[in-house]
Amino acid sequence: MVSAPRGRRSAPCDPPRRDEDAPIRQVEPIIVADAAGGGREPGVASAARQPLRPLRIALLGYRSAPFGGGQGVYLKYLSKALVEAGHRVDVISGPPYPHLDPRVKLIQLPSLDLFENGLGSLRPRHLRSLANIIEWTSKLTGGFAEPYTFGRRAVRYLRQHRADYDLVHDNQSLSYGMLTLQAMGIPLVTTVHHPITSDLRIALAAAKTGWERLLIRRWHSFLHMQKKVVKQLRHVVTVSDCSRQDIARDFGLQPAGIDLVYNGIDTDEFRPLPGVARRPQRLMATASADAPLKGLRFLLRAYASLLPRYPALELLLVGKPQPGGKTERLLHHLGIAERVQFVSGITTEQMVAYYAQAAVAVVPSVYEGFGLPAGEAMACGVPVVSTDGGALPEVVGDAGVIVPAKNVEALAAGIAGLLDDPERRARLGAAGRERILDKFSWAVCAREMSRYYQRVLDANG
Numbered sequence: 001m002v003s004a005p006r007g008r009r010s011a012p013c014d015p016p017r018r019d020e021d022a023p024i025r026q027v028e029p030i031i032v033a034d035a036a037g038g039g040r041e042p043g044v045a046s047a048a049r050q051p052l053r054p055l056r057i058a059l060l061g062y063r064s065a066p067f068g069g070g071q072g073v074y075l076k077y078l079s080k081a082l083v084e085a086g087h088r089v090d091v092i093s094g095p096p097y098p099h100l101d102p103r104v105k106l107i108q109l110p111s112l113d114l115f116e117n118g119l120g121s122l123r124p125r126h127l128r129s130l131a132n133i134i135e136w137t138s139k140l141t142g143g144f145a146e147p148y149t150f151g152r153r154a155v156r157y158l159r160q161h162r163a164d165y166d167l168v169h170d171n172q173s174l175s176y177g178m179l180t181l182q183a184m185g186i187p188l189v190t191t192v193h194h195p196i197t198s199d200l201r202i203a204l205a206a207a208k209t210g211w212e213r214l215l216i217r218r219w220h221s222f223l224h225m226q227k228k229v230v231k232q233l234r235h236v237v238t239v240s241d242c243s244r245q246d247i248a249r250d251f252g253l254q255p256a257g258i259d260l261v262y263n264g265i266d267t268d269e270f271r272p273l274p275g276v277a278r279r280p281q282r283l284m285a286t287a288s289a290d291a292p293l294k295g296l297r298f299l300l301r302a303y304a305s306l307l308p309r310y311p312a313l314e315l316l317l318v319g320k321p322q323p324g325g326k327t328e329r330l331l332h333h334l335g336i337a338e339r340v341q342f343v344s345g346i347t348t349e350q351m352v353a354y355y356a357q358a359a360v361a362v363v364p365s366v367y368e369g370f371g372l373p374a375g376e377a378m379a380c381g382v383p384v385v386s387t388d389g390g391a392l393p394e395v396v397g398d399a400g401v402i403v404p405a406k407n408v409e410a411l412a413a414g415i416a417g418l419l420d421d422p423e424r425r426a427r428l429g430a431a432g433r434e435r436i437l438d439k440f441s442w443a444v445c446a447r448e449m450s451r452y453y454q455r456v457l458d459a460n461g
Helices: 042-048 070-084 124-128 130-140 146-160 176-183 196-206 210-230 241-251 296-306 326-334 348-357 372-379 392-396 408-419 422-439 442-459
Strands: 025-027 056-061 088-093 105-108 167-171 188-191 236-238 258-260 282-286 314-318 340-343 360-363 384-387 401-403
Touching: 056 070, 056 146, 070 088, 070 167, 070 442, 088 146, 124 130, 130 146, 146 176, 146 210, 167 442, 176 188, 176 210, 188 442, 196 210, 196 241, 210 241, 236 241, 241 258, 282 296, 282 348, 282 372, 296 314, 296 326, 296 408, 314 348, 348 372, 360 372, 360 408, 372 384, 372 392, 372 422, 384 392, 384 408, 392 401, 401 408, 408 422
Parallel strands: 056 088, 056 167, 088 105, 167 188, 188 236, 236 258, 282 314, 282 360, 314 340, 360 384, 384 401
Antiparallel strands: 025 105
């Protein structure tokens, strides 16, 4: 799952050496401390801390910054929850690197990181590495080779450190290197959040020119590898039933062969702040501004249509539009460029404070493999208006307002219904928090994942 930045930022990591042949560094991660307070249910937490047996787990991520999308969020919080469940966890990642709990070791696998450093960052020493050459050549021609090259580097590391781990858990690189690990006899679990084929279809549908469609297809060419690899993996798990059905359809698998462990929400960090006053005319959304998958264009049109009725209505967006991009042009076309507030580079604590001020959180996505924005808003006690894109109805359930995806009128009507009914807002906000505590906390996820790991180990003898 490759995602645009969410606009959330923690403290920066030390800059990596970008040479595959340089020594691989095992470092202590930079930490984003949990906020105090919040309510994880004691019964769930204690159950999660009693695994069948403690395991030594390697979690793999080809790019894992927590502000870079769902993959980084997944690694950050799953690794923390697994440690709390009694396991020992190492995160093995390419840049941009994650920020982890102090009990989790970060093992950095440096790459060229060309999306951050640019094509001009290539140096003669990088040519000693075939993975670096592949990465640079692919970027030069519009491709995205990071999942493939990360797999090569991960195999190199794990050949040297096989005895350190009971099990390896790959976070959707779906690279050929994972087949090598499997052939080595290493128990391997693979999370597929959703098939990137969904992103490809939506991006192609939003493209305006043939050249743009050509570039989109080239960037997504790593899908050929992922489709081949996933069919040969023995233990695939996903984060929602919707994703399970989509993965089976697009990758040619049987749904029964894909296991389900729901994502979690950190209910200690994402929590209500009773001391913060809500702004009754503020809408809030977290959306990658120029990613068609996130449906921001539909929210902007809905917001513009509501302004005549609610002239004081605010819209706060966590994200950053590309200068001169589609979102910026649409803002000016609708005449709302001065009305919409964008915030980016914020901490989790700041995000929670913004949620505490919001009257309604809106999730306009065309598709979500799970729906972290909805879950985080619900955990903060904010009433949610969400589309039915992908797995969002599984997360929101009856604790929010669900409207058809890509339907501006329905989205506006759902928002207006909550703005006009403060009692319903309060009721849904409380119900959303309770639903996340019951079904989607990371403690629940860690407990279920621990059981799944044990089944995989039993199957591997």
